[in-house]
Amino acid sequence: xxxxxxxxxxxxxxxxEIVNEQINKLRHYYSEFFEYICNNYVTDVFETLKRFIYRxxxxxxxxxxYVLAEALEYYxxxxxxxIKESTIRQNESLLSEFGRFVDTLPENxxxxxxxxxxxxxxxxxxxxxxxxxxxxxxxxxRFGVGQLNRCxxxxxxxxxxxxxxxxxxxxxxxxxxxxxxxREDQKGYFPLLDNEVTAIENCLGLTDVxxxxxDLFLLQIECGQRVSDLAKILTGKYKVKHGQxxxxxxxxxxxxxxxxxxxxxxxxxxxxxxxxxxxxxxPIEFEKKTKxxxxxxxxEAIRRIARKAGLNRVIVRIDASQKEVKKxxxxxxxxxxxxxxxxxxxIKNGESPEEVRRMSGHASDEMIRTVYAQLTDEEIxxxxxxxxxxxxxxxGITMD
Numbered sequence: 001x002x003x004x005x006x007x008x009x010x011x012x013x014x015x016x017e018i019v020n021e022q023i024n025k026l027r028h029y030y031s032e033f034f035e036y037i038c039n040n041y042v043t044d045v046f047e048t049l050k051r052f053i054y055r056x057x058x059x060x061x062x063x064x065x066y067v068l069a070e071a072l073e074y075y076x077x078x079x080x081x082x083i084k085e086s087t088i089r090q091n092e093s094l095l096s097e098f099g100r101f102v103d104t105l106p107e108n109x110x111x112x113x114x115x116x117x118x119x120x121x122x123x124x125x126x127x128x129x130x131x132x133x134x135x136x137x138x139x140x141x142r143f144g145v146g147q148l149n150r151c152x153x154x155x156x157x158x159x160x161x162x163x164x165x166x167x168x169x170x171x172x173x174x175x176x177x178x179x180x181x182x183r184e185d186q187k188g189y190f191p192l193l194d195n196e197v198t199a200i201e202n203c204l205g206l207t208d209v210x211x212x213x214x215d216l217f218l219l220q221i222e223c224g225q226r227v228s229d230l231a232k233i234l235t236g237k238y239k240v241k242h243g244q245x246x247x248x249x250x251x252x253x254x255x256x257x258x259x260x261x262x263x264x265x266x267x268x269x270x271x272x273x274x275x276x277x278x279x280x281x282x283p284i285e286f287e288k289k290t291k292x293x294x295x296x297x298x299x300e301a302i303r304r305i306a307r308k309a310g311l312n313r314v315i316v317r318i319d320a321s322q323k324e325v326k327k328x329x330x331x332x333x334x335x336x337x338x339x340x341x342x343x344x345x346x347i348k349n350g351e352s353p354e355e356v357r358r359m360s361g362h363a364s365d366e367m368i369r370t371v372y373a374q375l376t377d378e379e380i381x382x383x384x385x386x387x388x389x390x391x392x393x394x395x396g397i398t399m400d
Contacts, residue, residue: 011078018070029053065099067112068155071162079161094154101126115159117173124152128178145180153177191344192337196311196329197221203309210308212281213301217338219271223262224342224360227298227335228254233262234275240264253361260361299334306330343368 001023002016033052042048072095076088101123102110113119127148156175163170192200200214220230229251232238238251241261249262262268307330315332317325339360346356353365362368 014077026053064102064110064112064114068095068098068158071158072154075158075162090150091154094151097127097151098123098155112170115155115163115170115173117171120152120156120159120173120175123155124175124178127151145178149175149177190315190329190332190337191341192221192311192333193313196309196313197341199309199311200305203305205308206305209280210301210305212275212278213298214305215271215275215278216281216298217302217305217335219268219275220335220338221341222265222268222271223249224339224346225251225260225262226253226255226339226361229260229361233272251361256361256363258361258363261358263359302333302335302337303330306333 002019004013004016004020008016029052030049033049036042036052037045037048072091076083076091102114104126105114114122131143131145131148152175156173159170159173164172197218201218203214206214216230219233220227223230223233225233232251232254233249238249241248241250243263245263247264249260249264251260251262252258253260309330311329311333313329314326315329317332343356343360346359347353347368351359353368356362356368357365360368
């Protein structure tokens with residue numbers, strides 16, 4: 001048995017506990033096997049022993065499933081211990097797909113050696129075939145490019161971050177993403193129109209809780225932050241810096257871990273004061289509910305508000321199976337629409353993608369250019385005219 005001791009590191013004790021757990025399990029299986037062969041006529045003792053040892057899983061799949069599950073636990077506890085609970089659950093779900101892949105392998109391939117570049121390439125082929133079959137079968141449970149890449153990336157990450165680092169005689173691998181043929185603006189997030197924002201502001205018939213969630217949503221439209229960073233604003237986890245025109249909220253974003261610079265306009269201050277006075281949706285409780293647990297309750301409230309506000313514009317998007325999906329806005333709207341609305345409004349007001357990137361806390365301005373800047377010709381011309389200096393040119397021609 002491996003030694004558990006206070007003089008050892010936490011990591012050593014953790015690894016030894018895992019070893020001892022497996023030793024005890026094998027001892028128990030062997031005891032049952034020994035009792036069985038003492039009471040039964042057995043022609044092939046070795047094959048019988050294997051059936052006892054591997055009985056709780058399908059044949060040698062035991063090796064891969066257990067080893068990968070242990071590696072994922074190790075990654076969550078020691079490589080990235082600050083990881084969100086929702087991400088942990090998602091990673092565990094993604095790992096289960098690899099188990100289904102192992103079921104399709106020949107018996108002699110169901111070993112640890114499948115954790116190689118060749119094995120990863122075979123897994124990729126399996127995932128692509130699954131995605132394509134879902135398209136032709138019209139299965140309601142979509143399996144698109146995003147899910148495919150997440151399934152592959154988690155295996156590559158475990159190989160590189162755990163097995164290679166621990167020197168398990170496994171070489172590094174590379175997961176090459178499968179490109180999504182959809183344009184970014186087809187995937188499902190859309191900015192609200194000015195009249196739709198006004199409809200939310202003036203919506204009647206809301207419950208007291210819905211009124212407070214509406215204020216949160218309007219504040220999010222005003223600052224353009226993700227829900228996780230909105231919670232940080234509400235609880236004061238930021239610094240204030242002075243500029244020439246405004247004071248700026250400077251906060252480190254949760255997802256990108258870069259700084260966002262949010263102008264403290266008069267409206268922004270007013271909305272912050274209103275939200276901080278809430279009695280039912282307390283800012284601190286809001287942060288606790290959204291931290292690492294998703295924001296389902298908030299999104300459900302936004303959809304109820306949108307329905308009451310009459311936001312029935314038809315939203316057309318392309319789903320993961322390349323099919324066109326049409327739904328009314330009040331069914332598709334989420335908190336992320338507020339961020340899209342803020343960024344689009346900033347672009348419409350003539351701000352550059354780089355400036356908007358700084359305000360919204362994006363890592364690059366690529367998303368801003370491809371997703372949010374959905375401007376009409378009239379809006380683009382208006383922006384150009386507001387930026388151009390209407391002076392005489394060298395030929396004395398006036399621009400007016």
